[in-house]
Amino acid sequence: MNSLVLILVSVICFIIAYATYGSWLCKKWGIDINRKTPAHTREDGVDYVPTKAQILLGHHFSSIAGAGPIVGPIAAAVFGWVPVMLWIIIGSIFFGGVHDMGALFTSVRYDGKSIGEVIHANMGETGRKLFSWFAWLTLLLVIAAFTSICANTFTTVPSAATSSMLFMILAVAFGFLVYRKGVGLGLSSVIGVILLFVCIWLGMEFPIQLSYNTWVVILLAYIAVASIAPVWILLQPRDYLNSFLLYAMLLGGIIGVIIMHPTIKLDPVTSFNLGNGNLLFPMLFVTVACGAISGFHSLVGSGTSSKQIDNEKDIKLIGYGSMLIEGVLAVLAIITAAYIGKDQLTELLKGSATNVFASGIGDFMSTFGIPFEVGKSFTALAISAFALTSLDTATRIGRFIFQEMFDNTKEGETSSNPLTNKYVATVITVVLGGFLTFKGWKTIWPIFGSANQLLSALALLSTAVYLKKHGREYKMASIPTIFMFAVTLSALVLLIKDNIINLAKTWPLVAIAVILFVLAIVLIKEGIRALKEEPNKISKDMKA
């Protein structure tokens, strides 16, 4: 089986799905091209700005693309590439695409309000609170998982460690140059890109070797500081430079894999039970997570994109379409794991999924002249850079959620509650997340996947309730929701069961798994209640 076949099959499936299922969704949901979107009704040149669909797609995809859809499929490759491919394709088409599009659609119908508000309108205050909790827990797990992945990457690919640190310094210097000294953006970008390659070269020349635990501590300290720093010092310049990395890597990877078109060496299917509680169902589904369906996308869609939708017909392209494109990225990831065969895969996986992906892309890029080591270092740097971005953003937003959660519970006594203090909230979030790090990303990842999918289940549920209340067919949202619940609940039970023996060492993870489980049950109850409600009980926010 040639990898090109995999790419072609997935792309064709996605195109067909986009044209058929996507359009069917539009029809069934009542997408109205004559209806004015909030980008027009609330246009303010700040948040609400009507944007051309294709441009918005570019923005949106940039925001959702990252390390998630890469790590997941590679970690799940142990089950064989066929199940992973199937779940990526079927998941993106019937689950993730529906979820993303539903979140975007309902947000547009609610004046571009963020998904929390939409959930509030459809499922009440309990729903919204649950969403905050799920989001915060998922963010903690992101911190744990990505810190672990980075630390692992740095330990096994020390050149990535050096270049990542240099990259951070470069970003700060870039910010200083551009935003303080006023050096032109064009010139600074050129200098920036050149220096980027210097970073990679320096990384390869002077790799830094430190232990896993040391890296974890350094990374945690970094994200605590970075999440509080003013945006123009680190966040802005770094995100800017990241985009060069992302698209260079994607381009290089795709061109490379097409030129190389390696054969798949990995087993198509290994086993339904790999032992140690590694059952295909449900673990495959919570491992691949972001590559098939990710709750985070609803937040990106409803946070910014919904306020920029020019016409409702664009919702299909941006909501459904971007998820499919992300699916292609996931396919690229599984190929890097699948073309090397089981032994090499196991070997490389010791250094985390980034190692596998970086080796693969490095290999692909060598087909058009980029030396393997350079390509590998470059990709390792890119993935680490995304992971680091996600890390301090997760900490920042985790802190916001935390502050808001505890501000709401104490009436009239807001500022005196230390938990709402910016620094306290940051430290708590980082410490809790960091606490979980020491368990290793392989153990954390499925729990992260479960949390993320519970988040998506909630968003899907809210879409289903909205559709039902407006007299529309809603099974295309409710059935995936039920499946998500089945998957995550069984995954959580499995995880608890396996780790409960070692409770002394694994109690933080077990604790989180239990919390998630309980919250999921509450959510199911809420969902049943909301779906059972009379269709004419429409809350005052709702528009027809």
Added chain:
Amino acid sequence: MNRIILFGGKGGVGKTTCSASYALSCAKAGKKTLIVSTDPAHSTADIFGKSIGEEIIKLEENLYALEINSEMESKKYMNKVKGDLKNVLSPIIVKEINKQIDAAAISPGTEEAALFDKMVEIIIEKYDAFEKIVFDTAPTGHTVRLLSLPHLLGAWLDTLIEKRVKALGLMQMANNAGKKNKEEIMNDPVIKILSGRLDKINKVKDIIMDKEKVSFAFVLNAEKLPIEETKKAIKLLEEYKINVGYIVVNRILPDSIESDFWNNKKQLESKYLQEIFDTFKNKKIILIPMLNSDMGPNNISEIAKYW
């Protein structure tokens, strides 16, 4: 010697009488004096038998007068804002905003703010032109609030300006993808307005807190409640570092009284007077007698002698 004197005290104790007679005594002593009336009931005008308005008029040799009409000041301010609006924005927006302005006009504290603004203006503008400026001010609570305004306003304006500067700075960084242009930021009309106000406030703060420049004269009657209230008020004023130079006991009963009723009262009065002398020993205490007729242009010079 204090150039600015503010008269304060509970309503009805006779502030107007005291401030008017004091101003007259200063004028007679050869000092160019300005008396500023803030009383909407125009009592000062009645006392001097002349009509006093927004323009400074001469009452007598060395004595000039001015009246602040806070309602008019507030209207003037509102109209200026409305005028600025028209110059800067489309009439449609102006119509919407006018509603805000009218709502603000009737909100509590508006007239007080207008009054304070005018007082500030007078203090800054007329400081050099007169050797004495006498304000007959509002009842205690209001006065204290009025005088604490510079501190509160100052801090608040500082925060506002800081926020605006930060926002504009970020905007510049974003748009020029370049360095912040400090000059351009300082030319922002909003910052100019706010800074202008802050400057004025700071100038007034300096003047008010300077013991040499400003003093407070507290008027009371020799009765129980006024003494308590005076003690509290003085404590409050001194917290804001405002010097209380004079305690003026008004409406002292005449010595020659006959009936038991009045004798009793005279005795009580003596007792309270003693308490006053004891409590406020470090202040200059002035006694003003009760008159047998209304205060007017004919007997004001009489009272002036008591200063």
Added chain:
Amino acid sequence: MDKEKFKEILENFKLFFQGALDFNRKSRSILEKEAHNEMDNFILLCFADMLGLPIPTTYYTLEILPYIAEDLEDWQRRMMDRKSIWGERWGDFDLDA
């Protein structure tokens, strides 16, 4: 392939990459958002009473009304959505997962 259709597809790709690689926007977006948030807070301090929060300093801020007036309506609408902001902020930063 139909020349028109081909041109259209090319145009679509071009726009996609324009959005994806919109470096100009990327170099500005987060800063602009911060700037607007700060400005919103500034206006809040000046005109909170428009939201029903009585502040005693309205009199003094009326003076700057002419220069802020245009933004007021949009500002009010934005303020109404401020009960919970973390959801809005999510889209501002890149949480790639």
